[in-house]
Amino acid sequence: MIAIIKRALRDRFIPFISYSIGGIVLVWMYIALLPSVQQSQVQLQDVMKAMPEGLMKALGVSGVNLASLEALLAMKQYNMIWPLLMIFFIVSFAGGMIAGEVENRTIEIVLSSAKSRAKIFFSKYLSGIIYLILFVVATTLCAIPMAKLYGYEYAAPNYYTLMYLSLCFGLAVYGLSILFSSLFSSRGKVYGISGILFVAMYVLFILVSLKDSLKNLQYISFFYYYNINDALIHNKIDGLSVFVFLSIGLIASLLALIIFLDRDFAV
Amino acid sequence: METILKVKNLKKYFGRVKAIDGVSFEVEKGEILGFLGPNGAGKTTTIRCLLDFIRPSNGEIEIFGYSSRNPDFYKSRSKIGYLIAGSNLVEQWTGYDHLSYQEALHGESKIKNELIKKFSFDPKPKVKNLSTGNRQKLGLIMTLMSEPEFLVMDEPTASLDPILQEEFYKIIRKLSSEGVTVFMSSHNLAEVEKVCSKVAMIKSGKLITVQKISALEGKKIHSVKITFSEKVSKDLLVDKNTEIQEEIPNGFELSVKGEMDAFIKKIAKLKIESISIMQANLEEIFLEFYKK
Numbered sequence: 001m002i003a004i005i006k007r008a009l010r011d012r013f014i015p016f017i018s019y020s021i022g023g024i025v026l027v028w029m030y031i032a033l034l035p036s037v038q039q040s041q042v043q044l045q046d047v048m049k050a051m052p053e054g055l056m057k058a059l060g061v062s063g064v065n066l067a068s069l070e071a072l073l074a075m076k077q078y079n080m081i082w083p084l085l086m087i088f089f090i091v092s093f094a095g096g097m098i099a100g101e102v103e104n105r106t107i108e109i110v111l112s113s114a115k116s117r118a119k120i121f122f123s124k125y126l127s128g129i130i131y132l133i134l135f136v137v138a139t140t141l142c143a144i145p146m147a148k149l150y151g152y153e154y155a156a157p158n159y160y161t162l163m164y165l166s167l168c169f170g171l172a173v174y175g176l177s178i179l180f181s182s183l184f185s186s187r188g189k190v191y192g193i194s195g196i197l198f199v200a201m202y203v204l205f206i207l208v209s210l211k212d213s214l215k216n217l218q219y220i221s222f223f224y225y226y227n228i229n230d231a232l233i234h235n236k237i238d239g240l241s242v243f244v245f246l247s248i249g250l251i252a253s254l255l256a257l258i259i260f261l262d263r264d265f266a267v
Numbered sequence: 268m269e270t271i272l273k274v275k276n277l278k279k280y281f282g283r284v285k286a287i288d289g290v291s292f293e294v295e296k297g298e299i300l301g302f303l304g305p306n307g308a309g310k311t312t313t314i315r316c317l318l319d320f321i322r323p324s325n326g327e328i329e330i331f332g333y334s335s336r337n338p339d340f341y342k343s344r345s346k347i348g349y350l351i352a353g354s355n356l357v358e359q360w361t362g363y364d365h366l367s368y369q370e371a372l373h374g375e376s377k378i379k380n381e382l383i384k385k386f387s388f389d390p391k392p393k394v395k396n397l398s399t400g401n402r403q404k405l406g407l408i409m410t411l412m413s414e415p416e417f418l419v420m421d422e423p424t425a426s427l428d429p430i431l432q433e434e435f436y437k438i439i440r441k442l443s444s445e446g447v448t449v450f451m452s453s454h455n456l457a458e459v460e461k462v463c464s465k466v467a468m469i470k471s472g473k474l475i476t477v478q479k480i481s482a483l484e485g486k487k488i489h490s491v492k493i494t495f496s497e498k499v500s501k502d503l504l505v506d507k508n509t510e511i512q513e514e515i516p517n518g519f520e521l522s523v524k525g526e527m528d529a530f531i532k533k534i535a536k537l538k539i540e541s542i543s544i545m546q547a548n549l550e551e552i553f554l555e556f557y558k559k
Contacts, residue, residue, distance in 0.1 A: 003371030011359070105355035109365075112318055113372035114345035116338075264321035266312075 004110060004123035009130065012093055016131050019089040023082060023139030030076050031069065031146045038067050069152050073143060074232040078162065082139065083226065086166070087173055087198050089135060090128070094177035095190035097124050102185045102265055111265060121260045125178060125253065132174055136167045158235045165231045168245035172222060173198070175252030182256035182263070198222070269296040271417050271448040272317070277326035279312050286312040288472040289326070294450055294465070299443050301459030301480075302452040304469035310452040313469070314421050317450070318349055330417065345373075348415030350423050353402025362390030362397070362405050369409045376412035383408060385434070399426040407435065411442075418442070420451040424458060436462045489527060494518030494540040504533070 101107035110120055140163040147154035176197070180190040205223035208214045218224045225241035272294040279287040287309045294300045304310050315321045317328060319340055328335040330343035356365060366383075370376055383390060386404045394402060403426045410418060418439075424432045439449055439462055453459050459466055459480070466483060468475040476483075494517040501511050501519060509530060513520040517540065523530050527544070534542075 003368065007368055007371070011357075104358075105352070106357045108318075108320065108349070108351050108355050109357070109368065110372065111320055112344060112347070112349040112351065114342055115372070116341045262322065264315075266315055266321050 001115075001119055001123045004115070004120060005127045005130070008097065008124055008127035012096070012127075012131065015089065015092060016135065019085060020135050020138045023085050023135070024142045026077055026081060026085075027073065027139065027143050028146055030072055031143065031150055031152065034069055034072055034150070034152060037072055041067050068233070069143070069147055069154050070158055070232045074228045078140075078166075078228045078232060082166070083169070083202075083223070085139070086135065086170055087194075090132060090170060090173050091177045091191060091194040091198075093128055093131060094174060094181045095187040095194070097128060098178070098181040098260065099184045099190045100181075100187035103187055107265055117261050118257070121182075121257050125256075128174055128178065129171075132170045133167065136163055136170050140166055155235065158232050161231045161235050161237050162228070165226065165228075165237050165241065168242050168249075169222065169226045171249035172245040172252075175249035175256070179252040179256040179259070182259040185266075270294070271296050271298075271331060272450065273327075273329040274313075274317075275327045275329070277313065277316060277328060278324045279309075279316060279321065280324045285472050287316070287323075290469065290472070290474045291326075292467050292474060292477045294448055296448055297443055297446050298465050299439060299449040299451070299463045301463035301466045302450060302469065303454070303456065303459055303466055304452070305454070307471075308469045309472040310469060311421055312472075314419060314450075314452060317419055318344070318347070346416040348410040348413055348418045350410045350418070350420035351406045352421065353397075353399055353406055353426065356394045356402055356405060358395040359393060361393050362388065365394070365405060365409055366390060366412065369412060373413040376414075378414060379408070379412045382411055385438075386431070400428060400431070403427055404431070411438070416447060418447060418449045418451070420449070422453060423451055424453075424455070432458075488546070489523045490545045491521045491523055491530070491542065492518070493521065493534065493542045496538045496540045499537055503537070 098107070101110075111117075115123075141159055144154060144156055144159055177190065177194050180193050181187075184190055184193075201221040202223055204214075204217055205221040208218040208221070208224075222245075225238070225244050227238060227241060230236040230238065270293050274290055274292050277287055277290045278285070290309070290313060292300075302310050302313065312321065316323050316335070317330065319335065323335060328340075330340075331346055333340050333343035360368075366376075366379055370379070382388075386408060388401065388404045388408060390405070394405070397405065403423075407423065410420065424435055427435060436458075439451075443449060443464070449463075451463070463480055465477065465479050467477040490512075492515070494515065496517070499518075501514070504519065504521060505511060508524045510522050511519050512522055
């Protein structure tokens, strides 16, 4: 089991490092921009007043004091850029892990060993969880030492709350991606279907924010539950969000396991 | 004799396509079974079922007493060496990466370095930079390095040069003499004739025959070229064992199945100008089976 985990981690180390560094560099960039954002706060508030309230909510900037580091990061980094980064990383990781190996038939190497399918699945699954945790921790908590370095005020507990929420969100994305990876025999299909699903969720989230008549549809978008303002600015995490994310992650992962145990590995 | 592999009424359907349709055979310890068939006959599908890459639609496989119907079937693979095709190796890994991973999965190998030397293989480059032949060498080393008791190989000598093919045959014969059982698919009759002790022929998902090579060679099919000094109607010659292959000036080329006695007695009454009789080789016997 350890051998499979080690191998999976080693094979995907470069994408992991690249995405993590990308996430950290973006946080660093926004932290460095904080003084200029604070200086232009008056103009920014005027621009924001001119924008529709729904869109402001969707962007997570409604009623927020942009002068704080947490508000800046919530608006600029964690509302859209970070989820996209995380989704790209997780979907590409999960897609390559099963569907990608079935596609180029390299999965035969591990399947021809005396390991049960359950063990093979869990080894691969765990390697994804390890990178997901490391990615989330690195790209959320990195703001604390950076803020310290620049001598800015920061609310450390808020970043831990952000990390918990992001981790739950990541587990749901990972669960669905690994389900698609277990189901299909080509990574293209996994990327395509996951991409369509998550983009549709995001578009729906924006539409719902702009149009009250679509309000009931908000519950089917992950982005509704990924309430960054509450987590990062107000240090609050909604129990429903955690429940939805963890339930979806768990159910999708279990389905992925069931499919993996019984499917044909042939293209 | 200990039976290593038992395949009982194996069926694998992909929708309406019957890739394997009721295949049954057994392989005894130390045997080298050549699994012969044209493309699309069901050879690779059978091998994939043996390794549990795909699940049978019906029937049962038993390897070392582990049944495909039981959840512990995967344990049979601890004694199996499966030849990974060169194209199914990881492009970004080096030869060393593959060999180390194989050791991590199957246990430390005592003969890894010996095999590397025997096959003159350089394990340092990445697989994407290896020639097809070198990929095949790597696959063979990976298969043999865990010293398995049962080898399963899908077209093992494809893309090996003749010298390496000979080296491979030598290794396989030596392993077989030490009690290792081999199941190998092939298109190549000459290869099967050279290295295998038993042959199973498959066509359109159905097993046509399973025979010892020696028994197959003993199948009596003769090619007869005969000319007459008188006009002879072909109806005089044709019966259930005798077929006209070609009409030639003043005569025929025939294939005669079974004992020659009846045929000789029949033509003895005719005025023969010339006659040549040759026993069919394995290829002709094989083609005869596929005509059915």
